[in-house]
Amino acid sequence: MPVTAPPLDGGPVPGGGVVFPDHAVSHDHPVAHDHAAVPPAPLEHPALEHLDLEHLALEHPALEHPNTALIRDGYSAFGKGDMETIRSMLHERVVHRVPGRGPLCGEYRTPEEVLGFYVRVFELSGGTYRSEPYAVMAGDDHGVALVHTYAERSGRVLSGRAVDVFRIEDGRITEIRTLAEDQYADDAFWS
Template sequence: MDEHPNVALVRRAYQAFAVGDLATVGELLHDEIVYHFGGRSPLAADYQGKQQVFGFWARQYELTGGTLRIVPSVITATDEYAFVRLQATAERDGKTLTAPGVNVIRLRDGKALEFWSYTDDQYALDEFWS
């Protein structure tokens, strides 16, 4: 079975993010992107537009001293959605994060329009970011 073209698109975005290639990531985000980061930590919010999303990521990198890593293990996609099983790791103020999770991405015209980030242990993630 052939891979859906949106799998390659999403894989490209995660690879670019991993090496800090935000220009490429930005090309793959819709101008009206909404990024939902749930939970009860100070970072929990709905970030709207590229500027807010990039600001959110910058804050995560600042808080972790650049140690945040997001490694996808499975990517699957349809015409409208992509699903990514991943593991996030980071260090912050003597705390270590190992957070398996799932990202759900709604796509339009080959770009991420809406993004939900879910973790296997929301309490641990909230504690890490608080």
Template sequence: MSEHPNVALARDSYDALAKGDLDYIRDHLLTDDVIFHIPGRGSLAGDYQGKEQVINYLSRFTEAAGKSMRFEPDSFLASEEQVAALLRIRGERGDRVLDERGVHVFRITDGKISERWSYPHDSQIIDEFFA
């Protein structure tokens, strides 16, 4: 059984982020009017609209997280317009260690990511990790 195309799209976004390939994400995976919703009260929390803002957020995220940060999807739920990734979020920053679970929900429009909601199990842990 082949993978649902929306699952492949979400998986591609995680793979490109792990490689630091933000150009690929911008040029191939996002709609022009994409929106990312990042919960919490930390410096990275907020809504990011448009490719420029989303890529800026991802750049700040990867810079703050360093090369140790990774999203490890456990499973996916997919439909024609959405995909949810149940994932483990891991990273290290100096003496801080992150090992958290969460969900990303993607809205897919014409084969690209048009919206993403992040739902960490505990957004305070994420805020503290990036503080």
């Protein structure tokens, strides 16, 4: 079957979707080394002219994937110490993998072990541990949360970022992988 290149002037792509012409993307902005946000190019295309995007945004707020809501609800329950809600979100075959060399690192392989791990984190931090997502995305089988973590312990402070990767099956979490931005700092804090 021959492969057809998408049209360069914008328009429908064979098999669905739309390709936006190169002029719709701004190439005028130099790379920002201070990570300043570059404003997105305007969304201009003849196929979108008939849409009242402002009306659509007000009348039909974006629907997030149910697994995104599941992950957000999990963080909310975690923040409240609501272990019953968290337990209901965990699959019987759940495993939470925490890499590193610290005393909390390892694999927690049942809902009870996972909840025990969370209780231990709260105990060791005197209840100061927080894991606050600043971005959550999910699809049918997987989800990812970018989180800011914070805790105090023995006069020390842990403040960093991490990524939690989720595998989800039948609306329940089957796997969590926690990947700290600075694993050495995490290991030292919990040791």
